Amino acid sequence: MSPVLLTRAISTIRPRFQAGLFALALGGFALGANVAPAQAQVTAFKQAVAEAASASDPVAQFYRETGYAAIWTGSDDASRTRRAALFRALGEAPIHGLPDRANEMNELMQILADIRTTRDLGRAEVAMSRALVGYASDLQTGLLEPRRIDDGIVRKKHQPDFAAYLTGIRDEAPVAYLRSLAPQTAQYQALLREKMRLEKLQDIGGWGPRVSAKKLERGDSGQPVIALRNRLIAMGYLPRSAARSYDTALERAVQQFQADHGLTADGVAGGGTLKEINKPVSARLKSVIVAMERERWLTPDRGSRHVLVNQTDFTAKIIDNGEVTFVTRSVIGKDNADRRSPEFSDEMEHLVINPSWYVPRSIVTKEYLPKLRSNPNAVSHIEITDSRGRKVNRGAVDFSQYTARTFPFAMRQPPSAKNALGLVKFMFPNKYNIYLHDTPQKSLFQREVRAFSHGCIRLAQPFEFAYALLARQTENPKDFFHRILNSGKETKVVLDQKVPVHIIYRTAFVTEKGQPEYRRDIYDRDAKVWAALERAGVVLPGVQG
Template sequence: MRDTSHYTQQEYIDLTLDSNTVNRFLETDTAYAEYIRDFYRQRDFHYAWIGNDGQLTEQAGNFINMMKADAEYGLHDSTVISKPLREMYDTLLMEGEKLRPGDKAAPTAELLLTAQFFAYGNKVWSGLTSDSAKSLEWFIPRKKINMESLLDSMVNKPASAFEEPVNKQYKLLRDQLKKLDVLEKMQWDSLKGTRKIYKAGEQDILIAGVKHRLHLLGDLAVADTSQLFTPALDSAIRNFQDRTGLKPDGTIQQSLLNALNITPKQRIRQILINMERIRWVPAEPPAKYLLVNIPAFKLYVYDNNQLDWSCNVVVGKPGANTVIFSNEVKYVVFAPYWNVPPGILVHEVLPAMRKNPGYLARQNMEVVTGSGGPVNAGSLNWSKYSGGNFPYIIRQKPGGHNALGKVKFLFPNEYNIYLHDTPSKGLFGENKRTFSHGCIRVSAPQQLAEWLLRSDSSWTKQKIVEAMNGSKEKFVSLKERVPVYIGYFTAFVDSDGRLNFRDDVYGHDAKLAATLFGSK
């Protein structure tokens, strides 16, 4: 008796596969054998991709076109579209995409498409395994995909209704691949200058070359072959500099030429690396969250599923990398103490105290027990402590010169990383902001505190300012915890639709490239 618990009369095709045929196929294609067998068992071995008339279904055509587009625009991998499936489809195209009734190729074509779905879905929608991601220092929990449920959705819904289980950013980057694919076929000679700097109003043959390059890249809207440095070129340069992480000063210098000389092929590879990372993140992020993109040195604040505002951040210097992970902001701490971390204690504070007993007082620091009780620093024999044997805590008192500034934002984690204010405001004006010991300094701490506490009527702007400038540490538990993602994306499309690139500040791109492409 046929099992109708999974599919209604309208949801399956009359044609059925012989279970022995399925088993024989799975002897040679074993990668997803369990999934394939379960899929057909649940639908009582009815076809999913080939109609009663031998015609490929609309959904099959949509799936094949999806794979062919990915293969064409950079995803050159046999798992994206296998050679047997490609050959089968090319043959069908020559024969009008139709199999003759009783055609012996029909069962193979049907099973190839199902096997391909699992291979493609795991490659394109899931990416590397979780273990591989962790070896690449990525600790944000991976999204989970029910591939069997997704296959049901693809074969039963109209092709136009199928939604790929990927983050919107993935689709935006994939669209950019198509544009770069056109540029890759063009000659991309290196632009070379004879002077250190070129400014508005000047004339030079190099200026014409820069105009041409910026026009190809979409930054200069109207083609201009003249050698004059025009106001339009100034604007185009600033736009390009801004979206590639350069200081937007509107001048032609070596840093600009270096960025313009990066070939489309190199940029395609950079996009593919970041598409792999984006496969790992939730397809539908929460409506409200914080995102720190380490290579962009930015904090992005999202509300109601769109960017609300953003600000500059300072992240860990190479060797003291800010960790890639996710959590929830639970506390805002006003006028915080700063507990000196072990590394700084060993390499900075203890040597300073051995040289000058007045160091702690000058830094507004104190020694306390684990429970916060005071310890007389003058009574300690500092020469006998090397760091690991120091039994107390050294902390900096609240105040304007506190290393954490006037407020910090906690999402307790094993890496001891958090967001915080800083007295060193000048560093936010630097272009490459890798200066911290791993924590993230925020250029707009008051705005972030107001945003996090905006649904709590007891916290007015005035009260927040008073608490930030207070002399006593004050913990505030958020009524609504906010997800925070510390990410690493060197290629992304911004809220204005511009393709952005950033430098690989920690070398993570190079490691991932070796995994994806087999080379550095």
């Protein structure tokens, strides 16, 4: 509802109070000429607010601490400004990919229109506070609870400060304050702009007809090539042209599209590339709205220096004061139920050079024990150890007698260039047993989709990653690292300053240069997030399905 319409609506509501009660005009509340003593009025209002707020502890606490003073239902200009600002903000909720709040606004208007008694006034006061708290928490920390969507999204949202919302709207300029509640990160603001851009594209028909072909490459011609060219023109990858063949310009445009969508940039429009090119604006819009929700889940204080691992992008980055100072390719967990990499944040405390690999129990019992039952000398590169860490003589053990539940041993791979963790691992101790590490399987980093691990994050350039981390605590990090590496001894190196690590999952993001990029939903998590958002009331304007 626009401010003008809201003002008109408010000005038409003028219920009369009986003598001794407030005379109400939603443009302002005022005491009538013949009213009961002011103290009685105040006491009755406080009781009404206390009663109405009892079901909402944060709201009740705020009013208790402030002496039940009204912030919405006063007769002063400040109260009127707050009311108008709240209604405007509620009306703009869909801009942020949140559910339409028209019904809630109508209910609030009805509550205000129905005020007849001091008790009604108190209920209206609390109703508006609850509306603010609900809107503000959704906008600032997210509409959904991540853990309820997928068991791999183990991220803990930062808790909203409900009382702070009420204090903020009371003490600050209301319109500016409500606008400040949305995440102020550069990424969120860029995603918001991308959402608006896509909505405009959707309104004018999107990117045009789909490309019907299995594969197109340089030298091809015909209607499918024209459709490909026209679609890339609509997407902004080509200037307008009447060319009908797959020429150099079209090949370069395909390469750029591939680079922006995490595909092998070979300039050939194969099945995978055409599938991405043919995705409608609505699909990209869903990805952006999901990314905005995910951005709300992350703590606003991510650390001036932090590590960012985007699973769908298969990269690990070091971010210093908002700038990417190091980036390397990564391998993430295989798309199996028990191997997908989880999403969470923690703090990197140390690295281990020449690490041993202490085989996780799940791998021991599911993968290695069956082999040992058939052949006690299987996986001979792995040591079997007892509860005291002593090496077990394989020949003296009948492995066939053990089940996954009763197997009493642990397994360890000593440091070596062939160690599953490579030559260095980066530790941020967590209950999921996830960390970053080197790997001897270097060829995997050349793959387009790099989901092969048991869940940990493998790095293509682990040494360089270590140099970057150690540069803040040693003058020559490369020499320091290799001196320890060449010793062959397993060595723990504590970081002088812990580094936050954020393992995220974004199929839509905007680069530092302002370029929107999209990735495939490799674990189908974003599909689940979107379904949950839809159930919560989020819709795409003008889009069916």
